[in-house]
Amino acid sequence: MTEPELTLVAHELLADFCAACFEKLGLSRPDAELTSRSLVWASLRGTDSHGVVLAKEYAERIRLGSINPHSLYTVVSEGPATALIDAEAGVGQVAGFRAMTKAVEKTSHAGVGIVGVKNSSHFGAAAFYSMMAVEHDMIGFTTTNAPPTMAPWGGKARRLGNNPLSVAVPAGKYPPLVLDMATGASAWGKIFIAQQQGRKIPLTWALDKNGQPTDDPNVAFDGGFIQPIGEYKGYGLSLMLDVLAGVLTGSGFSIHIPAWNDKDQPQQCGHLMAAIRISCFMPVETFRARIDELIRLMKDCPIAPGSDRVLVPGEIEFETEEQRRARGIPIHSAVKQDLVKLGEELGVAPPF
Amino acid sequence: MTEPELTLVAHELLADFCAACFEKLGLSRPDAELTSRSLVWASLRGTDSHGVVLAKEYAERIRLGSINPHSLYTVVSEGPATALIDAEAGVGQVAGFRAMTKAVEKTSHAGVGIVGVKNSSHFGAAAFYSMMAVEHDMIGFTTTNAPPTMAPWGGKARRLGNNPLSVAVPAGKYPPLVLDMATGASAWGKIFIAQQQGRKIPLTWALDKNGQPTDDPNVAFDGGFIQPIGEYKGYGLSLMLDVLAGVLTGSGFSIHIPAWNDKDQPQQCGHLMAAIRISCFMPVETFRARIDELIRLMKDCPIAPGSDRVLVPGEIEFETEEQRRARGIPIHSAVKQDLVKLGEELGVAPPF
Numbered sequence: 001m002t003e004p005e006l007t008l009v010a011h012e013l014l015a016d017f018c019a020a021c022f023e024k025l026g027l028s029r030p031d032a033e034l035t036s037r038s039l040v041w042a043s044l045r046g047t048d049s050h051g052v053v054l055a056k057e058y059a060e061r062i063r064l065g066s067i068n069p070h071s072l073y074t075v076v077s078e079g080p081a082t083a084l085i086d087a088e089a090g091v092g093q094v095a096g097f098r099a100m101t102k103a104v105e106k107t108s109h110a111g112v113g114i115v116g117v118k119n120s121s122h123f124g125a126a127a128f129y130s131m132m133a134v135e136h137d138m139i140g141f142t143t144t145n146a147p148p149t150m151a152p153w154g155g156k157a158r159r160l161g162n163n164p165l166s167v168a169v170p171a172g173k174y175p176p177l178v179l180d181m182a183t184g185a186s187a188w189g190k191i192f193i194a195q196q197q198g199r200k201i202p203l204t205w206a207l208d209k210n211g212q213p214t215d216d217p218n219v220a221f222d223g224g225f226i227q228p229i230g231e232y233k234g235y236g237l238s239l240m241l242d243v244l245a246g247v248l249t250g251s252g253f254s255i256h257i258p259a260w261n262d263k264d265q266p267q268q269c270g271h272l273m274a275a276i277r278i279s280c281f282m283p284v285e286t287f288r289a290r291i292d293e294l295i296r297l298m299k300d301c302p303i304a305p306g307s308d309r310v311l312v313p314g315e316i317e318f319e320t321e322e323q324r325r326a327r328g329i330p331i332h333s334a335v336k337q338d339l340v341k342l343g344e345e346l347g348v349a350p351p352f
Numbered sequence: 353m354t355e356p357e358l359t360l361v362a363h364e365l366l367a368d369f370c371a372a373c374f375e376k377l378g379l380s381r382p383d384a385e386l387t388s389r390s391l392v393w394a395s396l397r398g399t400d401s402h403g404v405v406l407a408k409e410y411a412e413r414i415r416l417g418s419i420n421p422h423s424l425y426t427v428v429s430e431g432p433a434t435a436l437i438d439a440e441a442g443v444g445q446v447a448g449f450r451a452m453t454k455a456v457e458k459t460s461h462a463g464v465g466i467v468g469v470k471n472s473s474h475f476g477a478a479a480f481y482s483m484m485a486v487e488h489d490m491i492g493f494t495t496t497n498a499p500p501t502m503a504p505w506g507g508k509a510r511r512l513g514n515n516p517l518s519v520a521v522p523a524g525k526y527p528p529l530v531l532d533m534a535t536g537a538s539a540w541g542k543i544f545i546a547q548q549q550g551r552k553i554p555l556t557w558a559l560d561k562n563g564q565p566t567d568d569p570n571v572a573f574d575g576g577f578i579q580p581i582g583e584y585k586g587y588g589l590s591l592m593l594d595v596l597a598g599v600l601t602g603s604g605f606s607i608h609i610p611a612w613n614d615k616d617q618p619q620q621c622g623h624l625m626a627a628i629r630i631s632c633f634m635p636v637e638t639f640r641a642r643i644d645e646l647i648r649l650m651k652d653c654p655i656a657p658g659s660d661r662v663l664v665p666g667e668i669e670f671e672t673e674e675q676r677r678a679r680g681i682p683i684h685s686a687v688k689q690d691l692v693k694l695g696e697e698l699g700v701a702p703p704f
Contacts, residue, residue: 077632077633079462079463079632080432080433080461080462080463081432081433081462081463081464082462082463082464082628082632082633084633109432109462110431110432110433110434110461110462110464111431111432111433111434111466112433112434112462112464112466114463114464114628116633139595139596139600151653151656152650152653152662152664153662153663154655154656154659154660154661154662154663155650155653155654155655155656155659155662156653156654156655156656157653157654159649159650159653167592167595169592169595177591177592177595179588179589179591179592181582181585181588181589185582204556207656210656210657211655211656211657211659212656212657212658229581229582229585229586230533230537230581230582230586232663233533233581234581234582236531236533236665237531237533239529239531239646239650239664239665240519240521240529240531240665242646243491243519243521243529243643243646244491247639247642247643247646248491248628248630248633248634248639249633250633250634250638253642253646254646254649254650255649276434276466276600278600280429280431280434281429281434281436281468281600281601281602282600282602286602287599287600290599290605291595291599294591294594294595294599294605294606297511297606297607298504298507298511298591298606301503301504301507301508301509301511302507302508302509303506303507303508303563304503304506304507304508304559304562304563304564305562305563305564306564307506307507307563308506309506310504310505310506310507311505311506311584312504312591313588313591313592
């Protein structure tokens with residue numbers, strides 16, 4: 001990927017464009033704006049795989065009927081600190097936003113809120129939701145399950161998603177700590193880039209179709225699997241996230257989530273959001289100062305040779321966001337082409 | 353380690369012995385029994401590093417005054433779904449047990465309970481507490497922080513513990529799913545065994561004192577570090593567990609937890625326990641059947657060459673427990689010697 005293939009676009013223009021497209025596709029104006037905001041937010045932060053590149057995917061699914069833009073996102077059960085939302089194959093972003101909003105509301109009673117979502121769709125970047133809790137002086141947790149691309153450790157069939165976990169924590173003078181990690185050692189996107197560039201991949205990233213480690217991206221794509229981080233440990237983590245997001249919510253789990261390319265089928269995925277009010281444990285200002293000290297202890301750590309600096313979770317994303325807010329979001333030519341085409345089909349003027 | 357070095361001991365005898373020792377060391381009878389039960393439970397399950405081998409460690413700390421056997425484990429703050437216990441340098445097991453007991457109690461109101469512990473000590477195996485929730489048809493979560501042995505990714509100084517996370521989930525016809533994993537790629541104990549046997553270790557286990565991967569156990573022990581699983585991902589996980597167990601509870605965190613060998617200093621570690629009542633989301637029997645299906649999907653997965661079978665989290669521990677309950681717990685000669693000596697010092701007849 002070289003610089004000339006990239007077009008810089010102001011995030012506001014991109015957000016207006018995506019929102020207009022989603023509205024044309026049948027989402028209410030607020031739902032369209034929210035979904036757009038989630039994608040542009042991920043693009044701003046450099047999480048391009050979960051950014052505006054997804055607009056085309058979502059549009060395709062809405063047209064095929066596998067994402068329902070008119071879901072009511074009904075709260076099907078509710079307790080003092082818990083709730084369950086049925087997304088009715090709706091938009092993952094709207095379901096996720098409503099779930100975390102409700103989790104935060106629940107904390108006003110009990111200090112804790114845990115809200116599940118069933119029958120949902122891809123919801124973009126998990127940190128979009130966990131960070132909602134941070135705004136309210138809370139620690140936020142978000143997980144979702146995803147189409148199976150991982151084999152259980154020792155197996156050779158796709159049984160689990162590269163399920164992500166996000167935890168977001170308010171700091172004081174520093175930006176919040178924001179972990180947003182999948183349980184796999186790599187994403188298919190990174191393996192794809194290595195394939196394009198004719199490079200080998202680390203032996204810890206993927207397995208071939210027989211469940212053996214491979215450093216060849218072509219072999220990985222030929223029926224292979226994403227390797228979990230830490231071998232059986234990442235497998236265990238991914239399984240537990242499927243328990244929370246899929247089994248506990250009454251949603252699909254494991255192989256009951258259709259493959260990513262089965263675009264005409266509702267994804268049936270589930271999400272779980274949790275918020276903990278910090279003031280239940282200590283004054284918020286004390287907590288913020290303690291987190292600042294924790295961050296300082298990481299940042300002040302002597303640096304290993306070959307490393308520039310020690311980063312804390314979310315740091316690089318905040319830096320990227322600052323740059324991209326100022327200079328614009330770099331859009332790859334292929335993505336630009338897709339967005340222009342989408343705009344033409346829907347009668348929305350592209351932001352380029 | 354060869355068979356003749358091992359002595360098989362009935363778990364009941366071992367439990368009686370350890371409880372009698374802890375009572376002599378000043379713990380109340382119930383606290384002594386509980387602490388003993390935790391250690392023998394870990395030994396039964398094959399988690400020998402967190403088993404009766406620790407009796408000598410705990411005894412040493414109690415004698416040095418860094419573990420306080422008379423703590424009141426005061427609940428210092430409490431809300432509808434949360435609580436915080438000050439362990440006052442007490443026994444980690446007693447603190448952990450009280451915290452999870454309270455977390456489970458809290459669910460009767462809100463369906464969720466989250467209880468922190470500050471100023472505590474080593475608490476044994478994390479799964480001992482998460483599994484308490486399973487008995488009540490709940491999902492249990494346990495974490496603790498620990499003495500720093502890990503560098504932040506890109507750094508070369510000890511800043512984080514090999515902090516563990518345990519999640520326990522009730523099943524139907526299968527035993528519960530029980531994840532209990534540290535965020536490091538290895539434990540020092542495994543590296544020590546490789547050193548003893550003159551074997552190399554995988555390059556993903558440890559870093560040398562300059563923060564570079566090493567396959568030489570001797571180099572790892574010479575001021576090196578445990579590597580996090582999944583590089584920066586395991587670092588991020590370990591950091592977030594320190595936020596939950598250390599920062600949020602008001603306990604020590606990062607370098608404020610003394611090194612394991614500083615035995616005369618209170619450990620200042622913190623724990624966090626959480627329980628979620630499953631019936632807030634769906635009938636427990638439905639959930640159990642869904643977990644059984646998830647387990648079946650893992651167990652039925654085609655096996656990769658070189659692998660015997662696919663395991664689910666906790667499975668091997670349940671199998672080991674069954675064997676050791678029947679045949680006895682194998683005690684290594686060095687551990688046997690330590691226990692005999694401890695018994696002599698305290699006037700307790702050893703179980704050998």
